[in-house]
Amino acid sequence: MSISAPPLLEMRGISKGFPGVAALSEVDFSVRAGEIHALIGQNGAGKSTLMKVLAGVYQPDKGEICVDGQTLRFASPRAALANGIGIVYQDLSLVPKLSVADNIFLGREIGGGIFVDQQAINARAEHILGDLGVSGIDVRHRVMELPLAQQQLVEIAKVLSHEPRILVMDEPTAALAEEETMLLMRLLQGLRARGIAIVYISHRFKEIMALCNRATILRNGQLVKTITIAETNESELIELTIGERVESFFRHNGRAARAGVPALEVEHLRVGRAVRDVSFVLGQGEILGITGLLGAGQNELARALFGLTVETSGTIKRLGKPIMLHSPKEAIAQGIGLLTEQRKTEGLVMPLAVRANLSLPSLNTFRRALLFLDRRHEGERTSAMSAQVRVKTPSLEATVGTLSGGNQQKVILGKWLLRDLEILIFISPTQGIDVGAKAEIYAQLSELAQAGKSIIVISEDLLEILGISDRMLVMYQGQLLRTFDRSDADEEHLLAAIQGTSL
Numbered sequence: 001m002s003i004s005a006p007p008l009l010e011m012r013g014i015s016k017g018f019p020g021v022a023a024l025s026e027v028d029f030s031v032r033a034g035e036i037h038a039l040i041g042q043n044g045a046g047k048s049t050l051m052k053v054l055a056g057v058y059q060p061d062k063g064e065i066c067v068d069g070q071t072l073r074f075a076s077p078r079a080a081l082a083n084g085i086g087i088v089y090q091d092l093s094l095v096p097k098l099s100v101a102d103n104i105f106l107g108r109e110i111g112g113g114i115f116v117d118q119q120a121i122n123a124r125a126e127h128i129l130g131d132l133g134v135s136g137i138d139v140r141h142r143v144m145e146l147p148l149a150q151q152q153l154v155e156i157a158k159v160l161s162h163e164p165r166i167l168v169m170d171e172p173t174a175a176l177a178e179e180e181t182m183l184l185m186r187l188l189q190g191l192r193a194r195g196i197a198i199v200y201i202s203h204r205f206k207e208i209m210a211l212c213n214r215a216t217i218l219r220n221g222q223l224v225k226t227i228t229i230a231e232t233n234e235s236e237l238i239e240l241t242i243g244e245r246v247e248s249f250f251r252h253n254g255r256a257a258r259a260g261v262p263a264l265e266v267e268h269l270r271v272g273r274a275v276r277d278v279s280f281v282l283g284q285g286e287i288l289g290i291t292g293l294l295g296a297g298q299n300e301l302a303r304a305l306f307g308l309t310v311e312t313s314g315t316i317k318r319l320g321k322p323i324m325l326h327s328p329k330e331a332i333a334q335g336i337g338l339l340t341e342q343r344k345t346e347g348l349v350m351p352l353a354v355r356a357n358l359s360l361p362s363l364n365t366f367r368r369a370l371l372f373l374d375r376r377h378e379g380e381r382t383s384a385m386s387a388q389v390r391v392k393t394p395s396l397e398a399t400v401g402t403l404s405g406g407n408q409q410k411v412i413l414g415k416w417l418l419r420d421l422e423i424l425i426f427i428s429p430t431q432g433i434d435v436g437a438k439a440e441i442y443a444q445l446s447e448l449a450q451a452g453k454s455i456i457v458i459s460e461d462l463l464e465i466l467g468i469s470d471r472m473l474v475m476y477q478g479q480l481l482r483t484f485d486r487s488d489a490d491e492e493h494l495l496a497a498i499q500g501t502s503l
């Protein structure tokens with residue numbers, strides 16, 4: 001990349017408001033060809049909105065967009081795509097019921113005449129995924145049957161198949177584990193070498209330091225600074241993002257599980273072919289971290305503990321007594337809650353208000369008499385929780401669908417924290433959550449455990465697992481490979497274990 005190269009993309013003085021929110025105020029942003037440019041900022045800072053203005057999803061209130069020196073305005077994402085602007089959105093835009101191949105070629109014809117040449121489509125899709133270095137995805141499978149990370153890879157393949165000149169990735173690695181992340185990094189480096197201008201949105205500063213040429217930081221809809229990566233470091237980036245010095249990150253306070261009957265005992269659990277003969281114990285007041293490569297069975301395990309899987313065998317004991325978990329309802333009755341990684345489909349009711357989403361699962365606790373909701377009590381508790389998990393919203397009456405991605409994730413967290421459940425299972429709890437709020441959420445989980453709740457955190461983020469867990473389980477190909485105590489766990493040993501070897 002030549003420093004003197006004029007920017008391929010230049011956005012000048014962009015402003016965009018929503019009811020009650022100035023999402024962007026006079027933001028300048030430019031990207032050169034052959035550059036990976038990070039766009040960073042806290043949840044709700046305006047990152048996704050800026051990119052949606054670029055893509056023609058939103059029209060700006062003010063400002064202009066130049067591509068290759070030409071002022072352009074896109075009426076729709078389709079128009080932007082036709083002009084070489086491809087965006088991988090934070091919330092995937094795939095059609096769940098269609099196959100992988102059909103999703104990649106949606107809206108495009110292949111083969112002549114009126115007949116769709118399904119074989120040609122499948123072959124092309126396979127070719128595109130192969131080019132990406134992705135293996136193990138059957139292009140004939142419906143997208144809804146794939147785990148989130150594979151869906152993410154399909155989404156990326158779909159956008160790349162249009163061969164964009166400007167490529168925007170809105171938190172592409174949030175759902176990816178170590179291996180896929182590496183794959184994506186290599187891919188982006190290859191695209192950069194071919195002269196594509198890449199915008200990379202992420203809350204993971206290590207990735208940004210390793211991958212990007214420059215970074216632009218947004219805070220509250222305003223431009224803070226554009227900075228060259230070679231001239232900065234991780235802590236400066238974090239500081240610019242939060243707007244204050246970060247002294248200490250989350251520190252584990254070395255808690256031990258309480259003596260007595262375990263909160264949960266899992267014996268010889270099997271879930272289809274995904275989980276094979278797994279046994280472990282969750283102590284009361286303990287935070288148990290479970291990690292592994294993508295598809296090692298950890299998500300299926302969590303889903304089984306919440307009654308979401310059918311083909312399950314083995315024994316699960318709650319406070320020493322065997323229980324049956326055939327549905328989420330039965331799980332909740334046993335005091336077990338699950339926060340999933342699929343916020344669109346499982347976590348939230350998008351058209352409802354933030355408040356309603358927070359209180360929905362807890363309605364019974366807000367009922368005074370049989371039918372009357374205690375509105376005041378509901379109001380107080382939901383307001384307090386929303387502040388605790390730091391949801392950024394113009395009001396609690398705003399619909400959840402208008403919140404930024406990270407803020408939606410905070411609402412899901414808050415919703416489960418509000419319920420008085422004894423066992424909480426979280427899959428990737430801080431996926432898409434900014435650095436500032438992350439530490440806060442870890443501290444809250446720790447407090448809950450201190451108060452006697454038992455918590456399982458499933459995450460592919462090793463630093464998260466190390467930072468928060470009292471004990472750690474590593475799964476490999478559906479089996480429990482190793483257990484670590486806090487005292488004998490470090491990144492190196494965990495990394496070896498998730499890959500199936502032990503140091």
Ligand SMILES: Nc1ncnc2c1ncn2[C@@H]1O[C@H](COP(=O)(O)OP(=O)(O)OP(=O)(O)O)[C@@H](O)[C@H]1O
Nearest residue numbers: 018023043044045046047048049402403404405406
């Ligand atoms: N369609 C919309 N209607 C109303 N408000 C919106 C809409 N889209 C975004 N906002 C608001 O604009 C602000 C910026 O949101 P944006 O999604 O751009 O944040 P972000 O930087 O991408 O955050 P995150 O890291 O959480 O994804 C937020 O306050 C959000 O609530």
Ligand SMILES: [Mg+2]
Nearest residue numbers: 048090404405
């Ligand atoms: Mg966003």
